[in-house]
Amino acid sequence: MSIYDTLNEEQKRAVEHNKGPLLILAGAGSGKTRVLTHRIAYLMEKRGVNPWNILALTFTNKAAGEMRERVDNIVGYGSENIWVSTFHSTCVRILRRWIDTLGYDKGFTIYDSDDQKSLMREVCKYLQIDTKNLKERSLLSVISSAKDELITPEEYELRAVGDFTKQKYASVYKEYQKRLKSNNALDFDDLIFKTTELFQTSKEALTYYQRRFQYIMVDEYQDTNTAQFRLIKLLSDGINEEGSREHNLCVVGDDDQSIYKFRGANIFNILNFEKEYPQAKVIKLEQNYRSSKRILEAANEVIANNVGRKDKALWTDNSEGDPVRFTQFDRDSQEAESIVNEIAQNVQAGEDSYQDFAILYRTNAQSRIFEEKLVVKGIPYKIIGSINFYARKEVKDLLSYLKTIGNGLDSLAVKRIINIPKRGIGLATIDKVEEYAIGNGISFYEALRQADYIPGLQRAAAKISSFVSLIEILKSKIARPDYSISDLLEEIIEATGYIEDLKGQELENEDDRIEIIGELKSKIVAFEEAALEPPSLSDFLEEVALVSDLDNLAEDNNVVVLMTLHSAKGLEFPYVYLCGMEEGIFPSYMSIHAEDPETEIEEERRLCYVGITRAMKHLSLSACSQRMLRGETQFNRPSRFIREIPRYLLTMEQNPYNSNPFRSNSHASLVPEFNSRLQPAGVSRPAPGSFKGGANGSNLSASGIFDKNKNFTQAPKEFGGNNLGTIDYGIGDTVSHIKFGVGLVTNINNAGRDYEVTVDFSTAGTKKMMASFAKLKKLS
Numbered sequence: 001m002s003i004y005d006t007l008n009e010e011q012k013r014a015v016e017h018n019k020g021p022l023l024i025l026a027g028a029g030s031g032k033t034r035v036l037t038h039r040i041a042y043l044m045e046k047r048g049v050n051p052w053n054i055l056a057l058t059f060t061n062k063a064a065g066e067m068r069e070r071v072d073n074i075v076g077y078g079s080e081n082i083w084v085s086t087f088h089s090t091c092v093r094i095l096r097r098w099i100d101t102l103g104y105d106k107g108f109t110i111y112d113s114d115d116q117k118s119l120m121r122e123v124c125k126y127l128q129i130d131t132k133n134l135k136e137r138s139l140l141s142v143i144s145s146a147k148d149e150l151i152t153p154e155e156y157e158l159r160a161v162g163d164f165t166k167q168k169y170a171s172v173y174k175e176y177q178k179r180l181k182s183n184n185a186l187d188f189d190d191l192i193f194k195t196t197e198l199f200q201t202s203k204e205a206l207t208y209y210q211r212r213f214q215y216i217m218v219d220e221y222q223d224t225n226t227a228q229f230r231l232i233k234l235l236s237d238g239i240n241e242e243g244s245r246e247h248n249l250c251v252v253g254d255d256d257q258s259i260y261k262f263r264g265a266n267i268f269n270i271l272n273f274e275k276e277y278p279q280a281k282v283i284k285l286e287q288n289y290r291s292s293k294r295i296l297e298a299a300n301e302v303i304a305n306n307v308g309r310k311d312k313a314l315w316t317d318n319s320e321g322d323p324v325r326f327t328q329f330d331r332d333s334q335e336a337e338s339i340v341n342e343i344a345q346n347v348q349a350g351e352d353s354y355q356d357f358a359i360l361y362r363t364n365a366q367s368r369i370f371e372e373k374l375v376v377k378g379i380p381y382k383i384i385g386s387i388n389f390y391a392r393k394e395v396k397d398l399l400s401y402l403k404t405i406g407n408g409l410d411s412l413a414v415k416r417i418i419n420i421p422k423r424g425i426g427l428a429t430i431d432k433v434e435e436y437a438i439g440n441g442i443s444f445y446e447a448l449r450q451a452d453y454i455p456g457l458q459r460a461a462a463k464i465s466s467f468v469s470l471i472e473i474l475k476s477k478i479a480r481p482d483y484s485i486s487d488l489l490e491e492i493i494e495a496t497g498y499i500e501d502l503k504g505q506e507l508e509n510e511d512d513r514i515e516i517i518g519e520l521k522s523k524i525v526a527f528e529e530a531a532l533e534p535p536s537l538s539d540f541l542e543e544v545a546l547v548s549d550l551d552n553l554a555e556d557n558n559v560v561v562l563m564t565l566h567s568a569k570g571l572e573f574p575y576v577y578l579c580g581m582e583e584g585i586f587p588s589y590m591s592i593h594a595e596d597p598e599t600e601i602e603e604e605r606r607l608c609y610v611g612i613t614r615a616m617k618h619l620s621l622s623a624c625s626q627r628m629l630r631g632e633t634q635f636n637r638p639s640r641f642i643r644e645i646p647r648y649l650l651t652m653e654q655n656p657y658n659s660n661p662f663r664s665n666s667h668a669s670l671v672p673e674f675n676s677r678l679q680p681a682g683v684s685r686p687a688p689g690s691f692k693g694g695a696n697g698s699n700l701s702a703s704g705i706f707d708k709n710k711n712f713t714q715a716p717k718e719f720g721g722n723n724l725g726t727i728d729y730g731i732g733d734t735v736s737h738i739k740f741g742v743g744l745v746t747n748i749n750n751a752g753r754d755y756e757v758t759v760d761f762s763t764a765g766t767k768k769m770m771a772s773f774a775k776l777k778k779l780s
Helices: 010-014 032-046 060-073 089-103 113-127 134-146 152-157 164-182 188-201 202-214 226-236 293-303 331-350 364-377 392-407 411-417 427-440 444-449 460-478 485-496 498-504 510-530 535-547 597-612
Strands: 022-026 054-058 083-086 107-111 185-187 215-218 251-255 281-285 324-331 357-359 381-383 560-564 573-578 615-630 631-635 650-653 703-708 712-714 734-737 743-750 755-761 765-770
Touching: 010 032, 010 060, 010 281, 022 032, 022 331, 032 054, 032 060, 032 215, 032 251, 054 089, 060 083, 089 202, 089 226, 089 535, 107 113, 107 188, 107 703, 113 134, 113 164, 113 185, 113 411, 113 498, 134 164, 134 188, 134 226, 152 164, 152 381, 152 392, 185 188, 185 573, 188 202, 188 226, 188 650, 202 226, 215 226, 215 411, 226 357, 293 324, 293 597, 293 615, 324 712, 331 357, 331 573, 331 615, 357 364, 357 743, 364 381, 364 427, 364 560, 381 411, 392 411, 392 460, 392 485, 392 535, 427 444, 427 460, 444 460, 460 485, 485 498, 485 535, 510 535, 573 597, 615 743, 631 743
Parallel strands: 022 251, 022 281, 054 083, 054 215, 107 185, 215 251, 324 615, 324 650, 357 560, 357 573, 381 560, 573 615
Antiparallel strands: 615 631, 703 712, 734 743, 743 755, 755 765
16 A cells, blocks of 8 residues: 555645645644645655755654654655755855855854844944934834835935934844944844845856755745745746746745734735746645534634635534533632633643644733632643743853853854953943954954953953963863863863853852753753764754744643744644733724724734644634733623634533522623534534523623623512613623723623613723713714
């Protein structure tokens, strides 16, 4: 039996495609990695393609590692010659060979986000920019966006003419790039930007790689930005031996999972692929192997509300599965406690392991309450997106020593460690050295080597010379073939007395800090042992620079995983809890009130689709009537994405913390807004407005009842009601007040002879008022 016989028909068509551009629209859980790896094997086995003529690109080290392993298992001999890596790793590999043509040294450093911030602080100080008005983060974001669009500092400066703010950005961008180059450093955006620049300016380099990579495959194509698109197009535009362009480019992606617009991803790269390549073949992978039928149907119903997408719908041969659950709690503490208790009960029953559970949320700020509840329960957990191992102070200090030894031009690394441990070299001394370096057009480290000639250093010159001598000695040792990176680290720690200095400071968690240093040693040893040939210091620093926190998520860690929806892409779990499903939280307030809300809401809806399709067997959605965020209590109605799921797919669960179900706000604002589309044949669907959780299925809120027309009426007397007339608005309605303007009704309570109405006004804040005096008018 052939390995290709295990593929479904559409997968097989994609694998067997030979010449010309190919777009594979791969829905969530449809086996796209399997298709890519089998296609590589097919090209080599059936089409006689050389392994070194194949390039496979993806976005994360984890995805690249998984693809590499699968390719090795399928292809066997010769697979090591296939380039399977991330965009950034591929570009680093190319630049290490060719970057000198752009005026850089091949031993360049890669700056992480902390390095970028440090450099930006220097730039702002030099240009006398008030960072209270122009935030460093905003400046870096502007520069990143420019690089994503392949806009050089000079081009940005030309476009900024007449705009004072943009002219400021232009001056910062120009100085930032100048300092990066003087430090012989690149930031992450530069890796793509400079490789594209290389191909646009060096015909020799471009021709070499066009001839080498005759078949190019790109995973997660919907996440590419303009620079990556241009890079791929340049590589795939090569001319074959017959003198024609074949564009043997295979891109795999799902426009419904395009969720990285904030990072520069351009969804039109995938939506307009056929316009760019009119001869392209399009194959849809719609069979899902991950989730149950009900989960998939819920996902399809939500994403169908997007306009800017390619038509497709996931289906599966998996079981029907449990209904999707939705619970509306009164407070976020209830939401967190209920979820944590449920996880504990399932694991204690012996049915599941902690690693089967994922808690997903829209923003990092939502994790705190879950952490507290998990700690109380003694449940192990990991937050994806928390402090990265390589961002810890001890690790960054020691890595800065390694960077200084490997690339003395990296002034940020030198400045970080020049007084670590303390050598009596203060900021005033560093400023004098910096001024001398800029004035003489040399690097900061070179200026340190000339310390005796710098006016005003006095006794500090001897201390600087001692530091320089240490670095020079270590530089000479790392050049020896018998001297390893782990030897170098040991000598740095010993020569500087770094660990003794830590102990002398009597810091909190001293033992943990020392253990972290031990973990860095282990990392280096493992790196050296895994290398096929003697690794260089630059190889190690390159790997460290390209690692992400998600790559450190070990599959055998038996912990509950907490992460944002953006971090969850590409993962799957038997149990998924999708929390904070509220208007203003998800979709976010910023997307609702954006200049182009329709486009932003569609991005949020794709994010919801990604969250739903992470679930394999069980999906639980939850919202809260009130939530504490940024020190303020917010009152939000349930998310529109909940309302986009047909009622027959949902089980509406009663808030377990309400001892009196007739005092519950749960589901009140949802009932009349549930999707009224006809149910599929054979499916029993509740009548609109009916609910489980209230008496006899009625939908109760506070001391009143919402009828099927969403009118709030008094509760029957046995439920504590009175004989007042009705009011024509309910919780979740938008109303207007003659003085306070427009607001959202967040609560209604029976106050005896009247109703107490709570309204969150957009300008006046939250107000409580009696219905008979407020004279609120319903707007929607």
